[in-house]
Amino acid sequence: MADDLPKGGSFLIEETDPASIFTPEDFTEEQRMFAKTAEDFIHNEVIPKIEQTEAKEEGVMVELLKKSGELGLLMIDVPEKYGGLELDKATSMLVTEVISKGGAFAVTYAVHIGIGTLPVSYFGTPVQKEKYLTKLATGELIGSYALTEAGSGSDALAAKTRADLSDDGKYYILNGEKTFLSNGGFADLIIVFAKVGGEEFSAFIVERGYDGLTLGAEEKKLGIRGSSTVQIFLDNVKVPVENLLGEKGKGHKIAFNILNVGRFKLGVGSVGSAKIAIDDSIKYANERQQFGKPIASFGMIKNKIANMATYTYVTESMSYRTAGLMDGILSPIDRDADDASELTMKGIEEYVTECSIMKVKGTEMIGYVADESVQIFGGYGYVEDYPAERYFRDARIGRIYEGTNEINRMLIPGMLLKRAMKGEIPLMAAAKKLQDELLEFPMMEETEEEGLLIEEKKLVQNVKKVSLLTAGVAVQKFMDKLQDQQGVLGNLADIIIEAYGMESALLRTLKIAASKGEDGADVVFKMTRLYIYDTIGKIDQWAREVLAACSDGDELRTMLAALRRLTRNIPVDTLGLRLEIADYFIEKEKYEI
Amino acid sequence: MKNVPDTETKIKLTSDRSGIETQGIKYVMNPFDEYAVEAALQLKEKFKDDTTVTVMSLGPDRVVETLRTALAMGADEAVHVWDPAFEGSDMLSGAKILAKVAEKMEFDLILGGKQGIDYDSMQTCAAVAEHLGIPQVQIVIALEISDDKTSIVARRRIEGGDEVVNIKLPAVVTCEKGLNEPRYASLPGIMKAKKKEIKKIGLSDLEGLSAADVGASGSATKIVGYEPLAERAPCRMLEGEPGQQVSDLVRALREDAKVI
Numbered sequence: 001m002a003d004d005l006p007k008g009g010s011f012l013i014e015e016t017d018p019a020s021i022f023t024p025e026d027f028t029e030e031q032r033m034f035a036k037t038a039e040d041f042i043h044n045e046v047i048p049k050i051e052q053t054e055a056k057e058e059g060v061m062v063e064l065l066k067k068s069g070e071l072g073l074l075m076i077d078v079p080e081k082y083g084g085l086e087l088d089k090a091t092s093m094l095v096t097e098v099i100s101k102g103g104a105f106a107v108t109y110a111v112h113i114g115i116g117t118l119p120v121s122y123f124g125t126p127v128q129k130e131k132y133l134t135k136l137a138t139g140e141l142i143g144s145y146a147l148t149e150a151g152s153g154s155d156a157l158a159a160k161t162r163a164d165l166s167d168d169g170k171y172y173i174l175n176g177e178k179t180f181l182s183n184g185g186f187a188d189l190i191i192v193f194a195k196v197g198g199e200e201f202s203a204f205i206v207e208r209g210y211d212g213l214t215l216g217a218e219e220k221k222l223g224i225r226g227s228s229t230v231q232i233f234l235d236n237v238k239v240p241v242e243n244l245l246g247e248k249g250k251g252h253k254i255a256f257n258i259l260n261v262g263r264f265k266l267g268v269g270s271v272g273s274a275k276i277a278i279d280d281s282i283k284y285a286n287e288r289q290q291f292g293k294p295i296a297s298f299g300m301i302k303n304k305i306a307n308m309a310t311y312t313y314v315t316e317s318m319s320y321r322t323a324g325l326m327d328g329i330l331s332p333i334d335r336d337a338d339d340a341s342e343l344t345m346k347g348i349e350e351y352v353t354e355c356s357i358m359k360v361k362g363t364e365m366i367g368y369v370a371d372e373s374v375q376i377f378g379g380y381g382y383v384e385d386y387p388a389e390r391y392f393r394d395a396r397i398g399r400i401y402e403g404t405n406e407i408n409r410m411l412i413p414g415m416l417l418k419r420a421m422k423g424e425i426p427l428m429a430a431a432k433k434l435q436d437e438l439l440e441f442p443m444m445e446e447t448e449e450e451g452l453l454i455e456e457k458k459l460v461q462n463v464k465k466v467s468l469l470t471a472g473v474a475v476q477k478f479m480d481k482l483q484d485q486q487g488v489l490g491n492l493a494d495i496i497i498e499a500y501g502m503e504s505a506l507l508r509t510l511k512i513a514a515s516k517g518e519d520g521a522d523v524v525f526k527m528t529r530l531y532i533y534d535t536i537g538k539i540d541q542w543a544r545e546v547l548a549a550c551s552d553g554d555e556l557r558t559m560l561a562a563l564r565r566l567t568r569n570i571p572v573d574t575l576g577l578r579l580e581i582a583d584y585f586i587e588k589e590k591y592e593i
Numbered sequence: 594m595k596n597v598p599d600t601e602t603k604i605k606l607t608s609d610r611s612g613i614e615t616q617g618i619k620y621v622m623n624p625f626d627e628y629a630v631e632a633a634l635q636l637k638e639k640f641k642d643d644t645t646v647t648v649m650s651l652g653p654d655r656v657v658e659t660l661r662t663a664l665a666m667g668a669d670e671a672v673h674v675w676d677p678a679f680e681g682s683d684m685l686s687g688a689k690i691l692a693k694v695a696e697k698m699e700f701d702l703i704l705g706g707k708q709g710i711d712y713d714s715m716q717t718c719a720a721v722a723e724h725l726g727i728p729q730v731q732i733v734i735a736l737e738i739s740d741d742k743t744s745i746v747a748r749r750r751i752e753g754g755d756e757v758v759n760i761k762l763p764a765v766v767t768c769e770k771g772l773n774e775p776r777y778a779s780l781p782g783i784m785k786a787k788k789k790e791i792k793k794i795g796l797s798d799l800e801g802l803s804a805a806d807v808g809a810s811g812s813a814t815k816i817v818g819y820e821p822l823a824e825r826a827p828c829r830m831l832e833g834e835p836g837q838q839v840s841d842l843v844r845a846l847r848e849d850a851k852v853i
Contacts, residue, residue: 029658033665033783040777072780085780289827589603592617 069139116143
């Protein structure tokens with residue numbers, strides 16, 4: 001890893017130059033063309049067939065996936081050596097964002113290119129890649145992934161499915177049941193996790209046609225109804241030994257690394273889903289007349305539109321900042337080298353905290369946006385003739401799969417602390433320094449700086465300090481038992497997530513202002529202010545809870561005084577900002593910066 | 594080929610009504626030109642020989658993106674025709690320029706969209722054919738080319754039926770919706786397009802054409818101003834039994850709208 005690249009999680013302790021982050025404004029003409037193809041495909045092919053796919057009409061979804069393969073949309077992340085395009089992560093995320101406007105198709109797509117293809121891409125032998133990856137890249141084969149079992153979801157390693165070497169040593173015999181296989185109903189290839197000899201957790205490439213493999217019925221789901229989700233039964237399925245994926249007993253490496261990629265893609269996918277929900281909501285609000293006026297002219301509707309757009313802007317800023325980090329670490333890798341896959345995974349692992357942050361933030365953002373979309377549509381939001389109810393139902397799964405948001409909230413402070421303990425980022429030193437600074441000396445009155453968003457910048461810096469303060473206090477109090485304090489960890493995660501969100505929006509806005517001038521950045525400027533002032537109160541509340549859980553009496557009072565100094569602010573007119581932000585988007589009739 | 598504001602763009606007039614607000618407009622390939630590009634690519638695929646497809650667009654730098662899209666769809670070469678002197682050209686002076694460029698090239702067939710969806714004049718391609726002195730068929734919904742590439746049979750929709758025209762090449766054909774289903778620019782296609790050259794042609798490259806022949810001075814028309822559409826009043830729903838609705842409607846037409 002090059003020294004000048006930011007370490008994963010280091011945003012909490014370092015200052016970032018706005019010019020150094022990647023933003024959607026930095027896309028090249030070519031990247032925008034890739035997105036245009038995806039956008040045209042979604043609007044002309046996928047959306048007109050949504051009624052058919054939602055009704056699970058035989059073959060329609062598969063045909064769409066194959067068609068997307070013909071356009072090259074399935075080969076973005078696949079190495080060139082195996083017929084792919086191996087494009088940068090920013091492009092890959094942009095395409096995922098756009099595809100996410102396509103409802104259940106987006107899930108089918110993401111499952112295929114993600115958990116269906118990446119295990120072979122990252123862990124396959126050259127022979128396995130030649131045989132399977134080349135066809136996954138074109139869509140000739142459709143991939144699926146079987147990790148979860150009825151009794152083991154988040155606790156994936158507790159799986160009961162087992163694999164036993166046959167007497168002649170040529171096969172592993174798989175027995176067990178797997179549940180919730182996305183794409184399972186039509187997949188040609190399934191990555192199945194099973195324990196060799198009931199002990200060594202491993203992954204296998206299983207072809208749909210192997211004897212003994214049967215599918216259960218399609219699940220009847222709350223949302224993403226067009227996607228296939230089935231159970232599979234493995235009854236003495238003979239899998240050739242050469243289809244063992246990766247090393248025996250190292251299946252967890254595959255399971256967890258692949259999930260990291262899924263997480264950041266899910267975050268950016270939420271941005272695409274939010275954009276289409278916002279566009280539809282604003283159009284409806286402009287058309288729908290009540291009391292002789294379009295409902296878009298009412299303050300409370302504007303309030304919602306402003307929040308929807310602002311949360312989307314923040315999540316979008318975080319997503320592409322993360323994409324930029326990934327590309328920074330991945331692009332120098334020699335793609336022809338033998339260890340290219342290993343290095344790629346290590347690179348993604350570096351930003352495991354950011355991946356979890358994206359997952360939680362994105363899926364909760366779309367939860368809010370889709371919910372308000374139903375509200376703007378009113379009664380029509382509750383009926384199937386309008387898309388809002390589908391957005392609402394489709395959004396709900398996001399908080400559950402690819403690691404529940406609870407698991408990811410555990411991981412965010414957990415991974416950071418682990419990295420800190422290993423000395424990978426100097427988190428502890430920074431926390432200690434901050435405590436001394438806050439407790440031992442009165443805060444120096446800072447000199448008046450001048451420039452754009454100065455107050456907001458200070459607040460963001462302070463929120464980062466709040467995360468260090470609270471994490472430091474929690475570690476001191478609970479030491480290695482902190483893992484058992486889920487309430488504290490959840491609050492720490494929320495503070496860290498928002499620190500990344502606020503800062504990413506702020507940096508992007510400053511970057512836009514630097515290129516377009518203050519006038520050109522007007523609406524992003526307002527959204528950034530709104531978000532920071534809206535969130536600072538929540539930060540304060542989460543931090544107070546952590547401090548109260550970790551200390552009492554005089555110690556607590558001292559800590560609270562320190563916190564107050566960090567979160568203190570004079571409110572700006574956020575209600576007024578919302579009206580102005582809403583007017584901008586209502587005029588455009590869509591989310592467009 | 595032309596690039597035009599995306600069909601979803603909300604067009605706003607400038608405050609002095611001398612033109613439209615171009616800031617923030619997203620430009621796309623004129624939808625009718627997509628049929629033309631697709632038709633050309635299908636012909637190339639039919640012959641499987643050294644047939645090449647060259648796309649050409651007259652306009653400022655923003656047309657390059659549209660040319661690139663056509664290259665990504667599979668066109669072989671692209672020509673970007675622009676010069677500051679061309680600014681303000683109307684359909685006729687634009688056609689003069691395009692015909693001059695075409696004269697410099699070898700071609701069997703010139704395809705274009707039946708109209709640009711921005712100014713909807715339907716004149717440019719026709720005028721190009723006139724300047725070149727070659728035949729033209731407009732608004733074509735089916736097209737067949739002879740194996741020796743010397744003639745085409747084109748079908749065009751007319752009032753009450755279809756007209757089938759057989760003409761000798763070279764010729765100009767303009768394409769209508771229904772002719773084909775334009776393909777998408779595939780991702781590998783987009784990557785290949787990056788390596789294809791876009792040739793630039795300006796006034797000095799066009800012999801026999803002076804600044805006076807092009808731009809506003811070479812134009813036969815002048816736009817005096819733009820008027821916005823009158824705002825439409827919101828719909829009013831009539832309620833009650835059909836009989837009641839009819840009498841309410843008649844009253845509204847007579848008393849409110851004053852049309853009967």
